[in-house]
Amino acid sequence: MSAPVNAIAGAATERVLMLGLGGEYLAIDAAIVREIMDPAPVTTVPGARSFVSGVINVRGEIVPLADLRVRLGMPATEHGPDTRFVVIEVEAGDEPEPILVTVVADKVHEVCDLDCPPASTVPRIGMAWPPELIRGVALWKDDFVILPNLPALLGLN
DSSP: OOBSSSSTTEEEEEEEEEEEEEEEEEEEEEEEEEEEEEOOOOOOOTTTTEEEEEEEETTTTEEEOOOOOHHTOOOOOOTTTOOEEEEEEETTTTTTEEEEEEEEEEEEEEEEEEEOOOOGSSSSSSSOOOOOGGGEEEETTTTEEEOOOOHTTOOOO
């Protein structure tokens, strides 16, 4: 295993997938990533939550597509040449099995080891997003990285 990026006192090292979303970096647990794919046709679902733009077909399974930009209050954008759909398995409250969800990333950077601080270190002020949606903030290549609380972010709690 490679050395973690930017060691932080009291942090636990996690293997993460680095995503670009607007001018922000998000790190999600690499273990929950099932697939990274090019954008696919989206079927809209009437009455779905505003950040769930529809569903897509992932190898014969119907999977919801969540646009984290919309969920985080960022402006929606058209898909660009680096846009990827990241299929993840997320623990959802009392559900016995993880739920498959696809999230839109402006760019997928890399898988790396990242020192992730304890959740108690999330700043309560100065953050653009509600603190309950964030489980931590870390450093990656001299940039701040958001560690999202995916169940809360996707409304699965």
